[in-house]
Amino acid sequence: MTDDPQTPGDVLTLVMYGTWTPQQAEEWAQSRRLPPFAEVPDPAKFDPLQELYCTLSMALIWVASRDINNVREAWSEWWEVHKGWRENHPQGWTLGPLKRPTDHTTFERFPLDPRSACKQLWAAHITGKIVSTGINDETRIRRVIRQEEWCDLKSCDGYPPEVVYLYDDLCSNEWGRGFRRVLVSVDELVRAFPADEIVEGRDLQSVLREALADSPNLTFAEAFRIVRARGLKDKRDKIRDTVKYLGGIRKSGRRKAPS
Numbered sequence: 001m002t003d004d005p006q007t008p009g010d011v012l013t014l015v016m017y018g019t020w021t022p023q024q025a026e027e028w029a030q031s032r033r034l035p036p037f038a039e040v041p042d043p044a045k046f047d048p049l050q051e052l053y054c055t056l057s058m059a060l061i062w063v064a065s066r067d068i069n070n071v072r073e074a075w076s077e078w079w080e081v082h083k084g085w086r087e088n089h090p091q092g093w094t095l096g097p098l099k100r101p102t103d104h105t106t107f108e109r110f111p112l113d114p115r116s117a118c119k120q121l122w123a124a125h126i127t128g129k130i131v132s133t134g135i136n137d138e139t140r141i142r143r144v145i146r147q148e149e150w151c152d153l154k155s156c157d158g159y160p161p162e163v164v165y166l167y168d169d170l171c172s173n174e175w176g177r178g179f180r181r182v183l184v185s186v187d188e189l190v191r192a193f194p195a196d197e198i199v200e201g202r203d204l205q206s207v208l209r210e211a212l213a214d215s216p217n218l219t220f221a222e223a224f225r226i227v228r229a230r231g232l233k234d235k236r237d238k239i240r241d242t243v244k245y246l247g248g249i250r251k252s253g254r255r256k257a258p259s
Contacts (some may be wrong), residue, residue: 008034010043037095039083043069046078049186056132056155056168056182063193064110064117074165075098107162108213112165113206118155120193125150130188134170134179145170145179150164153178204234208242218248 011028014020026036048071054062058074072078082098107114124130128147135142145153156169156178161219168179186218199215204227211226212218223243227234234242 008037012037012095015085016088016092016094018088018093022085037083041078041081043072043078043221046072046075046079046081048072048075049190053183054186054189056170057165059184059189060114060117060121060155061110061165062189063121064107064112064114066111066193066195067214068195070110074100102166107165108173108206109210112164118164122150122153124192129192130185132182132184134182136179136223137177142181145182159245204232204238204242205246207232208239208246208248212243212246212248216248218243220248223248 005240006028008029011020011025015022016024022038026038029036037061047068048058049068054071055074057069061070061074080097081099083095084098085093086096086098087093110117112120121130125132125145126147132145133142134145152172153170155164156167156171168182169180170182172178207227207230208218208223211223215222220240220243224236224239227239
């Protein structure tokens, strides 16, 4: 290996001004057997289910997926210990903590759709299985959200439906007031929604959207078999209409020969 007058600090400067790309910087470090600039922490050291509380979005993701890895991806502490490349404007990159991705399409493959996840989590609060707290919009003080209050609360900014996995606030249906920075008891959450429980209640649209993503030329006959295999009882006409609505256009059966 030849002597290299450049230091890691020099390389970071080159990347910051756009002279080098992050890939070139990582290749430079690798060729000199140095640690990578970008670092991903050990997930085994970040178990959100060992915390006292989790956010509302983390709780909803747990209800919908029962996957600790999905919950961790919504945990701000997990992202704060990442060291990654962040693009500057108009050019260059800097190295620092990362923020949680906001692409809601990653939630579409959860076993439970977001509306069902909300209904189940809300029901657990209304029946007293889970007690959560939030900062009240009127008093600006954190307090327990009472069971009856959950009847009139909804997730803020919940459109499209998957966006509920990105926000931790609650709004009132009528007055627009609610609670901010909601915290949910992890112990009560896991007791109400055990990890080994089969997640049921997936809606027709979620099942067919996933099927079409795997097979864009899905036929109506194939869609019907998939829906029944998932335990859904929707009628044939509804399945056909849903496939069309989601962009499925190829019908089963032979195609006519061109005239």
